[in-house]
Amino acid sequence: MPDKKTFRGGVHPLHRSHEGKAPTRDKPVREYAADTVTILMGMHLGAPSTPCVKKGDLVKMGQVIGEPVGFLGLPVHASVSGEVVDVGPVQTVGAVPGMAVTIKNDFADEWVDTLEPLGNVEKCDKDKIVPAIKNAGICGMGGASFPTHVKFAVKEGQYCDTIILNGAECETHLTADHRLMLEHSVRIVDGLRAAMRALDVKKGVIAIEDNKPDAIEAMRKAAEGRLGVEVQPLRTKYPQGGEKQLIHAVTGRQVPTKKLPLDVHVIVLNVGTAAAIADAVIDGKPLISRITTVTGHVKQPSNLRIRIGTMIADVVGECGGYSLEPGKICVGGAMTGLPCPSDLIPLTKANNGVVVYSEAEAAATEETPCIRCGRCVEVCPIGLNPYKLKYLCDADDLKGAEENNVMDCVVCGSCSYICPARRFLTPSFKNTKDKITLEAKKRKGQ
Amino acid sequence: MGIAIATVLMAALGLIFGGLLTMAEKKFHVEIDPRIEQVRSYCAGANCGACGYPGCDGFAEAVVKGEAPVDGCKPGGLSCLKGIAEVMGTTASETEPLVARVICQGSRAVAKERYEYNGIPSCRVAAGIAGGPKLCRFACLGLGDCMAKCKFGAIHMEDNLCVIDPNKCTGCGACVEECPRDVIKLLPRSKTVYVQCRNSDVARVARDICMTACIACGRCKKTCQHDAIVVEGGFAHIDAEKCVHCGECAAVCPCNCITIPEVTA
Numbered sequence: 104m105p106d107k108k109t110f111r112g113g114v115h116p117l118h119r120s121h122e123g124k125a126p127t128r129d130k131p132v133r134e135y136a137a138d139t140v141t142i143l144m145g146m147h148l149g150a151p152s153t154p155c156v157k158k159g160d161l162v163k164m165g166q167v168i169g170e171p172v173g174f175l176g177l178p179v180h181a182s183v184s185g186e187v188v189d190v191g192p193v194q195t196v197g198a199v200p201g202m203a204v205t206i207k208n209d210f211a212d213e214w215v216d217t218l219e220p221l222g223n224v225e226k227c228d229k230d231k232i233v234p235a236i237k238n239a240g241i242c243g244m245g246g247a248s249f250p251t252h253v254k255f256a257v258k259e260g261q262y263c264d265t266i267i268l269n270g271a272e273c274e275t276h277l278t279a280d281h282r283l284m285l286e287h288s289v290r291i292v293d294g295l296r297a298a299m300r301a302l303d304v305k306k307g308v309i310a311i312e313d314n315k316p317d318a319i320e321a322m323r324k325a326a327e328g329r330l331g332v333e334v335q336p337l338r339t340k341y342p343q344g345g346e347k348q349l350i351h352a353v354t355g356r357q358v359p360t361k362k363l364p365l366d367v368h369v370i371v372l373n374v375g376t377a378a379a380i381a382d383a384v385i386d387g388k389p390l391i392s393r394i395t396t397v398t399g400h401v402k403q404p405s406n407l408r409i410r411i412g413t414m415i416a417d418v419v420g421e422c423g424g425y426s427l428e429p430g431k432i433c434v435g436g437a438m439t440g441l442p443c444p445s446d447l448i449p450l451t452k453a454n455n456g457v458v459v460y461s462e463a464e465a466a467a468t469e470e471t472p473c474i475r476c477g478r479c480v481e482v483c484p485i486g487l488n489p490y491k492l493k494y495l496c497d498a499d500d501l502k503g504a505e506e507n508n509v510m511d512c513v514v515c516g517s518c519s520y521i522c523p524a525r526r527f528l529t530p531s532f533k534n535t536k537d538k539i540t541l542e543a544k545k546r547k548g549q
Numbered sequence: 550m551g552i553a554i555a556t557v558l559m560a561a562l563g564l565i566f567g568g569l570l571t572m573a574e575k576k577f578h579v580e581i582d583p584r585i586e587q588v589r590s591y592c593a594g595a596n597c598g599a600c601g602y603p604g605c606d607g608f609a610e611a612v613v614k615g616e617a618p619v620d621g622c623k624p625g626g627l628s629c630l631k632g633i634a635e636v637m638g639t640t641a642s643e644t645e646p647l648v649a650r651v652i653c654q655g656s657r658a659v660a661k662e663r664y665e666y667n668g669i670p671s672c673r674v675a676a677g678i679a680g681g682p683k684l685c686r687f688a689c690l691g692l693g694d695c696m697a698k699c700k701f702g703a704i705h706m707e708d709n710l711c712v713i714d715p716n717k718c719t720g721c722g723a724c725v726e727e728c729p730r731d732v733i734k735l736l737p738r739s740k741t742v743y744v745q746c747r748n749s750d751v752a753r754v755a756r757d758i759c760m761t762a763c764i765a766c767g768r769c770k771k772t773c774q775h776d777a778i779v780v781e782g783g784f785a786h787i788d789a790e791k792c793v794h795c796g797e798c799a800a801v802c803p804c805n806c807i808t809i810p811e812v813t814a
Contacts, residue, residue, distance in 0.1 A: 198677045199686075444663045444679040467667030499697065527669045534674045 107313050109338040110348040112484040114517045116275050116341055116437060122314065123276040123437065126404040127396050132282050133407050135421050136208060140183050140412035141193055141449040142168065144202040147242040148249050149175025154204050160187045163215035165389050168204050177240045177250050180217065182391035182410035185209040196434060196441045196448060203412075203449065220387035224297040232301035232384055239383035240452075241390050245269060245280075245344065245373035246435060248453035251380070254370050255301060261365050266304050267353050268295050270311040270318065270374040271337055271344035274436030277456040279394040280374050282406045284311070284318040287378055288325035292332055294377030297384045298370070299331065307332045309374070310353050314339040341438060342515040346371045348484050360511055375455070390452060397422045399459035400429060409450060415457055416446040430462030438516045471524045479518035479528060485511050489518035489528045496531040501542060504535050512536065584613045584636050591632035593624035597700040599721030612637065620644060624701070624719030645737040647720035649703075649713050653732045654745050654806060655688040656710040659760040666692075676729045684758040687748045689732040695724035740789040742796060744769075746806040749783030756804075763806045769798035 117123045145151030152169030156162060162181040169179030185207045192200035218238055221227035237252035257263060268291065272280040284291060295307045309326065311319050313336045326332040335353055337343050347358045349371055356367040364371055372380075375393060382388045391411055395418065398404040402423025409418060415432060419425060433440030434454045450457070479489035487508055495504040509532055518528040589609040596604040600621040602611050611617035612633060619633045626646055634640060666675050666682035672690040675681050681690055691709030703717035704724060711732065713724075725733045736743060744763055748755045752764035763784040770778040770785065777791035778798060787798070787807075799807040 194680060196679050198680060200680065442664070442678060448679075467665075530669045530674060534669065534671055537673065537677075 107336050107338045108352045109340055109343065110351045110484055111486070112482050112517065113340040113342060113348070114482050114520050115339065116520060118339075122339070123398070124278050124281070124314075127276075127398050127406055128278040128281055128315075130278075130282075130404070130406050132286060132394050133405055135407045135409050135413070135418065136183060136210065136212075137410065137413045137417040137421075139188065139205055139207050139414075140410050141203045141205045141414060142179060142182060142412035143193070143195065143449055143451055144169045144179055144204070145195075146179065146248060146411070146451040146453065147175070147177045147240075148247065149173060149177070151202055152176060152179045154190050154202060156181075156187050156190065156204060158187055158190055161185070162187060162206060163213045165217050165391060166215045167217060168206075171237075175250050175253060177242055178238060178389075179204075180240055180389040180391050181206055182412055183208040184211050184213040194444065194448060196443055206412075214388075216387065217389055218383060218387035221384045224293045224300065224381065224384055227297075227384065229300045229303075232297050232380075235383050235387075236301075236380055239379065239389040241376060241379045241383060242452055243373055244375035244379065244393060244453055244455065246439060246453050246455065248451065251372065251376055254365075254372070255298075257302065257365065262368055263302050263304050263365060263370050264368045265306045265308060265354060265370075266295065266298050266302075267349060267369060267371045268307065268309040268374050268377050269344050269346075269349055269371055270309055270315075270322070271349060272315070273312060273339070273341045273343040273345075274438055274440075274456070275341075276398050276436045276458050277396045278398075278406055279396045279455045281315050281318055283378060283394050284315070284374055285321050288321045290378045290381045291322070291374050292325045292329055292377075293385060294379070294381035295332060295372075296329060297380050298372060298377065302370070304370075305331050308335050308353050309333070310335045310337050310349055312337050312339045312343055341517065342484055342513070345484065345513055345515055347513065360508065393452060393455075395450060395454060396456040398456065400426045400461050401459055402426050411452055412449045414446070415443060415448050415450065418450070418457060419446060419459070425459060427461055429459045431460040431465035433458045433460065438520065439514075468525045470527055473526060474524050476523060478521045478523070482517045482521045484515060484517060485513060487512060489532070490526075492535075493526060493528050493531055496535040501535065501539050505539055509535050510539065582613050585609045587636045588612050588633050591625060591629045591636070592622050593626075593629065593719060595624060595700045595719075595721075597624060597719075597721045597723055599623055599723055623647065624721045626719070645739065647722075647735040648715050648718050648738045649720060649722070649724055649733050650715075650736045650743060651689060651711050651713055651732060652734055652743075652745055652747050653687065653689040653710065654761040655683060655685055655759050656691070656708040658708060660685055660688055661758050673729045681730075685748055685750075685755075685762065687730065687732070687746070688759065689728075690730060694727050694729065695733060698723045698727040737789060740792065740794075741810045742792055742794050742799065742808055743787055743789075744785045744807055746804075747784055751783070755783070761804055761806050764804060766803065768801045768803065769807060772797050772801045 150172040155170050156168045163184045166181045167178050168181050171178050188207045189205040193203045195201045233252055233255045241251045242248045299307050309322050319336050322334045350369050358367050379390045392408050395409050396406050397418050405422050432443045473490050492509050512532045514533050516529045592605040600608045602608040620630050622629050661684045662682050663684050670692045672692045672694040675690050689711045691706050693706050696704040701717050703714045746763040748762045755762035756764050765780050765783050767780045775791050777788045779786050794810040796810045799809045
């Protein structure tokens with residue numbers, strides 16, 4: 104058995120309560136289809152798709168309702184069959200409202216063939232795999248929603264020798280990937296094999312944190328006899344599932360500043376993405392549903408397979424409703440989750456969880472002066488000096504912050520988590536990163 | 550004896566180096582345009598950067614080189630403009646000085662909030678989280694990004710709303726650039742009657758989220774005897790050229806979103 108590998112730094116949030124995963128990790132995934140779905144056109148990184156249906160149209164499951172725009176564009180598919188009741192902007196967790204198509208579900212679940220099934224992943228035409236991934240609308244399902252087909256665009260002079268499947272699920276509270284690995288382990292390995300064949304990669308590693316021994320066992324069993332596929336247990340630590348941390352832990356290679364994983368010959372995919380690839384390649388089914396963990400202060404915390412575009416209010420209702428007055432609702436876990444202004448926010452391809460916090464848990468904390476304990480330096484997985492960066496960011500010294508490598512910050516939140524003075528470290532860095540990007544854009548424009 | 554030798558040597562060395570330095574100064578003399586210093590003396594001296602050059606020195610140099618316009622220093626006001634024009638030997642065209650005005654009255658008391666924001670005090674960050682804490686997408690978030698940028702201490706926050714002191718404002722425009730919501734506009738100083746809202750939502754929605762939102766009712770337009778008001782894009786605009794600052798529109802506005810003319814001494 105290979106050693107449990109890891110990276111330098113990091114934290115272990117909620118280590119006394121099984122990372123907050125106990126309420127849902129033993130609950131099998133339940134299917135759930137809501138009455139209406141509101142499918143956002145801008146679910147992936149890159150330009151939002153253009154809606155190609157109008158109010159009153161009848162759509163079937165899997166039908167293209169949004170045409171891709173640009174290099175990073177992805178098509179959007181209807182996740183239910185029924186009537187389009189609205190096409191217009193809706194509130195999202197982002198800065199501006201996003202264009203969305205609202206469909207009333209007729210529960211007929213009628214499919215339309217949008218993709219050609221390629222059949223067995225070991226025998227199919229490997230040149231058709233990447234186009235199938237694009238046409239199925241697959242983007243990274245771990246949270247960043249980067250279009251998957253772009254990850255496979257290997258440039259001249261680059262090559263890939265390892266594909267890593269990210270099954271770390273280091274975020275607190277979430278068990279969506281855990282359940283997927285237990286219930287669909289063969290699908291995940293199929294997806295990995297398809298990805299490996301598409302780029303002629305010889306080695307595929309499925310990396311899983313050691314707090315999920317049952318998932319490690321299940322994936323080992325599924326990977327038996329499959330060419331070049333191995334399972335790598337990792338130490339339970341946050342942000343073990345961060346792309347650069349995962350590559351370092353598994354291969355020992357470090358992704359240099361301003362470089363991408365492909366520059367160290369690695370592609371990282373989420374296990375959910377791999378399962379979606381298998382669905383697209385084997386069955387010709389586009390990405391229209393995903394597993395989402397609904398937990399926190401809801402009556403029955405569950406893992407649900409939801410249709411893309413389901414409202415948070417609907418999934419909470421399916422889980423028995425709120426068990427107390429919610430103070431804050433986040434999509435994603437405690438470390439990287441995004442706060443929602445209300446529960447009328449549609450879930451996207453990348454939302455792996457909904458966590459409801461009580462008012463006491465969500466109460467504001469007051470920032471106090473830095474006591475120079477140095478814990479933030481210890482835990483930073485990148486090796487930055489968060490306490491020093493914070494001074495520079497507060498003084499609005501963009502140049503100084505850039506010289507101290509603020510652009511390498513992955514906004515994991517480890518420093519803010521560990522800080523005994525409760526300093527708002529991570530949000531300051533994110534703000535400064537945004538400002539620097541904006542300045543650079545302005546300069547380019549002039 | 551030793552002391553005498555040392556003294557003589559030091560004196561000799563001093564003379565030699567002194568001579569060398571004098572020669573070097575003569576030989577490598579850099580011609581500095583005396584006008585740069587003069588132009589610099591007329592500038593506001595805050596190094597605010599509103600002219601687009603690195604500080605007042607950079608601006609003065611650019612003016613003398615002919616790269617920057619003589620009226621580039623907005624904070625300096627009329628005296629600065631006249632002074633620089635005199636140094637440069639041109640006549641200054643007298644332009645109306647500008648002042649920054651807040652096009653929003655949505656303080657916490659009147660504007661409804663979507664959620665309670667308790668992150669870092671920055672409008673830019675708040676605006677990025679689910680559309681910002683205030684329901685109105687045109688509202689001032691009042692977390693002080695502009696206040697931090699103002700070199701003249703003219704901005705303060707009152708109940709989550711930006712307030713600009715026109716007496717301290719020099720019209721440099723640093724706040725206008727910083728605001729993520731484009732709530733601040735530079736208007737001619739004498740134009741004191743303007744609409745303090747630019748919410749383009751339909752009246753029902755606008756009124757629902759803010760008590761001081763312009764609902765585009767058009768009463769101001771009917772009242773105006775000088776044909777200075779147009780209602781367009783969901784809110785009223787006042788044409789500064791035609792407005793005579795009578796203040797009649799402000800008196801009839803049901804939402805109190807037109808300013809009452811200031812009494813200037």
